[in-house]
Amino acid sequence: MSGYPILEHEGYSASVTTKREATHRWMCWVAYARDADFADTKPENLERHRVPNDYPSEEAAVMAAYEHARTLIARESIGQ
DSSP: OOSSOOEEETTEEEEEEEEEOTTSOEEEEEEEEEHHHHHHSOGGGSOEEEOSSOBSSHHHHHHHHHHHHHHHHHHHHTTO
16 A cells, blocks of 8 residues: 555445656556445555646655546446
């Protein structure tokens, strides 16, 4: 897991990972699962989803990752 707070949204939990690139921009990823599955799954076994784009600051990357997680969860809950 990351050092960022876990997002809990609509029965799912999501974690965020960031990486600072050589260009000094930030990339980020989201891993999510239903709350019960999230607690029982090792972090390295969760599927990670790359958040589109890169960001000028770590804070911007984390906020974008949380928003991306909400979008992924919404798609999951309607079966897309």
